[in-house]
Amino acid sequence: MPLAALTLLALCCNASDTRRLFRKRVASDAVPERAAPLDAEREWKVWNSTAPAVIPHPAASTRCRWTTLTPPPTPTLPPPTNGSICLRATDDLLCDAILRDHYWSECADLPALYALSASGAASGGLFLDVGANIGACSMHMLLSSEAPVVAFEPGANNLFYATSSFLRLGESLPEALGRLTLYPLAVGSSNSSSSLFSAIGNAGHSVIGQQPTLYAPRGHEKAQPIIVRTLDDVLWPRSERARPPQPIALMKLDVEGYECHALRGMKEILQKGVIHLIKIEVFDYGLRAQGCSGIELQQTLTAHGFTLVLAPADGNAPSPDALSRHAQHPPTVLHSAAPYNLYCFRSSASNQHQTDRWWANRDRPAGVRQWAMRDRRRRLSGVNGI
Numbered sequence: 001m002p003l004a005a006l007t008l009l010a011l012c013c014n015a016s017d018t019r020r021l022f023r024k025r026v027a028s029d030a031v032p033e034r035a036a037p038l039d040a041e042r043e044w045k046v047w048n049s050t051a052p053a054v055i056p057h058p059a060a061s062t063r064c065r066w067t068t069l070t071p072p073p074t075p076t077l078p079p080p081t082n083g084s085i086c087l088r089a090t091d092d093l094l095c096d097a098i099l100r101d102h103y104w105s106e107c108a109d110l111p112a113l114y115a116l117s118a119s120g121a122a123s124g125g126l127f128l129d130v131g132a133n134i135g136a137c138s139m140h141m142l143l144s145s146e147a148p149v150v151a152f153e154p155g156a157n158n159l160f161y162a163t164s165s166f167l168r169l170g171e172s173l174p175e176a177l178g179r180l181t182l183y184p185l186a187v188g189s190s191n192s193s194s195s196l197f198s199a200i201g202n203a204g205h206s207v208i209g210q211q212p213t214l215y216a217p218r219g220h221e222k223a224q225p226i227i228v229r230t231l232d233d234v235l236w237p238r239s240e241r242a243r244p245p246q247p248i249a250l251m252k253l254d255v256e257g258y259e260c261h262a263l264r265g266m267k268e269i270l271q272k273g274v275i276h277l278i279k280i281e282v283f284d285y286g287l288r289a290q291g292c293s294g295i296e297l298q299q300t301l302t303a304h305g306f307t308l309v310l311a312p313a314d315g316n317a318p319s320p321d322a323l324s325r326h327a328q329h330p331p332t333v334l335h336s337a338a339p340y341n342l343y344c345f346r347s348s349a350s351n352q353h354q355t356d357r358w359w360a361n362r363d364r365p366a367g368v369r370q371w372a373m374r375d376r377r378r379r380l381s382g383v384n385g386i
């Protein structure tokens with residue numbers, strides 16, 4: 001195994017130290033609880049960018065604790081702009097980290113990954129933030145790139161914090177807010193309604209329809225009713241299937257064990273080959289709570305034509321050079337019981353080139369930068385088979 005790969009593996013073994021602190025086993029004596037179900041056919045609307053999302057029964061502590069968001073610069077890319085982010089006012093793993101570091105480390109590699117992917121066939125493609133939480137990664141990308149950002153977050157509490165940040169971004173950078181589309185939805189395998197259970201003290205660990213206790217030592221917050229839709233229905237509705245789906249340069253998929261359901265509901269888009277690069281969390285315990293497993297998830301990804309590479313755990317995107325020397329991660333091997341991230345590169349497929357050509361001839365969002373990384377991408381060909 002090349003040295004770069006060993007380095008990445010070594011980094012991976014320290015993965016999620018902070019999260020692990022929150023993940024002590026406690027006896028499972030939780031009484032199953034359900035939120036009053038939403039009507040599965042209930043209408044939902046894309047967020048209209050004019051007012052913060054409303055929490056039906058806000059807690060007294062629900063308010064913004066504002067801090068600056070300063071995404072770290074990415075070598076070879078233009079420097080990011082700084083912004084403000086609305087954090088939970090109570091103890092929270094992710095919010096406390098942002099208060100300390102002024103960004104969330106899990107978002108730090110996304111601008112480089114997007115640039116790598118968008119430098120080629122997926123030029124101008126979307127950044128999808130599936131499981132946006134308080135919007136830390138969507139904000140990070142709006143401030144660090146010119147990517148069109150499409151975010152999915154179903155929980156009313158998270159939506160309040162995320163939309164408060166997005167509105168403030170719009171005051172100073174209307175152009176950035178204009179690149180955002182926010183769906184108040186969970187991405188799943190069918191149309192339904194469900195409940196969202198957030199771990200007390202770590203709302204980033206919000207689980208759909210289940211209350212696994214291992215990583216929620218302080219129990220769960222009150223269940224929130226949510227709407228679940230398939231990505232196929234939302235991004236490529238049947239009425240629009242005369243044209244191919246829009247290219248997705250990068251999808252961040254981190255939904256605390258719901259990943260297999262989410263992938264099942266995006267089969268049509270996956271088969272069209274328009275998703276070029278996925279950063280996904282493999283969280284075996286959470287996946288098992290949802291009837292899947294880490295290995296099953298990895299095998300689903302390779303069956304859809306992706307090559308898997310372990311992501312470094314330090315939040316720094318490896319250079320394309322390091323990636324090209326990095327061994328592929330075998331889908332039949334669970335790297336660790338603790339959560340870890342994979343980069344999934346799409347191998348070339350003829351239908352992909354067709355759809356890319358179709359979109360290349362349409363109008364692009366104004367000002368999408370053509371990152372000068374083509375030579376780097378060529379060197380990556382060992383990894384993603386382009």
Ligand SMILES: *[C@@H]1O[C@H](CO)[C@@H](O)[C@H](O)[C@H]1NC(C)=O
Nearest residue numbers: 047048049050051052053054
């Ligand atoms: C936007 O949505 C809010 C409620 O979420 C509503 O009060 C407001 O009237 C809407 N604004 C527009 C322009 O549709």
Ligand SMILES: *[C@@H]1O[C@H](CO)[C@@H](O)[C@H](O)[C@H]1NC(C)=O
Nearest residue numbers: 068069070071079080081082
């Ligand atoms: C953003 O904030 C950081 C840290 O305070 C600072 O170093 C950087 O220059 C700021 N960037 C801009 C564009 O103002």
Ligand SMILES: *[C@@H]1O[C@H](CO)[C@@H](O)[C@H](O)[C@H]1NC(C)=O
Nearest residue numbers: 044190191229230233237238
């Ligand atoms: C799911 O709901 C959408 C509307 O949100 C509808 O257009 C679509 O046909 C539904 N799909 C299924 C499989 O019921």
